[in-house]
Amino acid sequence: MTGRRLTSLLAYITTSAAGASLLTGCGVLPGATGGSREPVTVMTWAPDQTRATNMPGMPAMAQTFARWVNSQGGIDGHELRVLTCNEHNSTAGAAACARRAVRENAVAVVGSYSQNGRAFMAPLEAAGIPYIGGYGISEDEFTSPLSYPVNGGQASLIAGHGIQLAGSCRTVSLVRPDTLAGDRLPELLNSGLRKASHRGAVDIPAVEDAAEYTAQASRAREKAGEEQGCVTAVLGERTQTFFDSFRRLPEQEDGGGGRGGGAPGEDSGEENGAVRISSVLGSVGQPVIDRTGGAHSPFEGAFVTGWYPEAGDKSWAPMRKVIQEHAFADNRVDPADAGVQTTWIAYTVLKDVVEALDDDTISASRIAHALDRGERIDTGGLTPTLRWKYEDLLGAPGYPRIVNHEVTFQVVRKGRLVAQKPGFVDVGETVLSAP
Incomplete structure (x- = not known):
């Protein structure tokens, strides 16, 4: 074999090997889309x-x-x-x-x-x-x-959550981050509550990344009261930590609490004498409910306001x-x-x-x-x-x-977030009315 033919053969083998390495995995050249336009x-x-x-x-x-x-x-x-x-x-x-x-x-x-x-x-x-x-x-x-x-955003969720809670909760405690973004949440929640002539929520600021929330949980339950009381927590990923502290509270303050001290009954909204818990999507969602026990989760029966249709839609x-x-x-x-x-x-x-x-x-x-x-x-x-x-x-x-400015009202039933009310609820006027 001549030197020129050997060189050509080696070049062919090298090119073929490079092409093969690019084709591994997905079976197409990386970035190949079939079009000639700029990425x-x-x-x-x-x-x-x-x-x-x-x-x-x-x-x-x-x-x-x-x-x-x-x-x-x-x-x-x-x-x-x-x-x-x-x-x-x-x-x-x-x-x-x-x-x-x-x-x-x-x-x-x-x-x-x-x-x-x-x-x-x-x-x-x-x-x-x-x-x-x-x-x-x-x-x-x-x-x-x-x-x-x-x-x-949070504005529509929190304003909508106030509307969702107004029909079922006589008193509401709001546990929220002690941050600049968190400072607006009480005004927004109250704008929704007042749509139903409800008095404003009790504002309980909390450190956003705390390891436990026993003091805030105790105060939230005390202020919510034993009859038609609701505790709302909007702490992002730490909401789960808050409700873990909440369910560990002694039971005498709320007459037995029900299901971990915080989420009794199904989703009908009918009162049974115990404090009910609630939150918004992003602080509570299906992944959190699954991780904390599904149908046996402390979130069973909780009210949740979301932006979008339920995950099973x-x-x-x-x-x-x-x-x-x-x-x-x-x-x-x-x-x-x-x-x-x-x-x-x-x-x-x-x-x-x-x-x-x-x-x-x-x-x-x-x-x-x-x-x-x-x-x-x-x-x-x-x-x-x-x-x-x-x-x-x-x-x-x-x-x-x-x-x-539309939201959805959901509830945790048998471990799944499902629609409490079908369709969307327009909260634009409520957001506009917030101070």
Whole structure:
């Protein structure tokens, strides 16, 4: 064999081996989408492995969504590239994630969680990067002209929760984080309670990342009283810790308490003389109920206000199918988790907008402009049709950019979160009336 033929043979073998290594795993070349358009790069961030609220399912859902759309040829021929970032529940972490999004030319931040709105919105605004479908935990998500929320945030949840509780609770104790974001919660809850001429809740601030809440639990139960009393806790991931402290309280104060001292009976709302517990989605959800005993959970019978239909609703079927086929048994991607659900809806918005632009190049400014001029997003019944034109904004003080002000009333029955009342409840006027 001549030297030239040997060299050619070696080159062929090397090229074939490289191609084979690229084809391992998914069976396609990484990034191959079948289209020739430029990739679309976005970022999703959330805190993980912190002492407070963690949302690892949100970046995991973003990666799952990307695997799905890229297996279908991308979004309108654009490969979707998802950057993820641990926000660490800190202002420094949030700012670092935002700066990385700018540095890596992300055209949007999608389906993310952070309480540190001021830290992340400033870098995004300076670079003109839209923030699509954040979790709704910071006020900046509802004030920045570059934020496009898909739900009504904590404001709608808490105001709606007041309405949900008003018909069943004579007295309400609210245990909430002693933080800037937590300071608004009593006003919002009271705005809902007062819709039914109910007196305001007793406000009990608590450290967000405490290891136990015995003192706050005791005070909350005492103030709620023994007859038609309700204890509401909105502490994010630490809500479970609070109710663990609550159920361990001596039983003499509430006449026996019922089911762990806090959640008697079924979901009828009829009073049985014991203190009833309640919360909102994100602080209590199906994953928490499953972890704490299902039908024997201390949350049995609890009232819960959510943004979206119950997890078993048929509207979630497309998301469930994508998770089943593309999450690869990643247990962070729980279809009943509110963070995962919000991320799915946020990426639905992104997909719709990119398809509507129908161009080889997608930029941050073009996405923001499309949303501002009134691109309508159909989420398949998970929310009302979303649109962010000026006339669609609620304009509530502190939350002017809310466009979805509908919530759902749910209850824990036999270990499952189910609808207490069918359909959505519009709480826009209640949010507007909050001080």
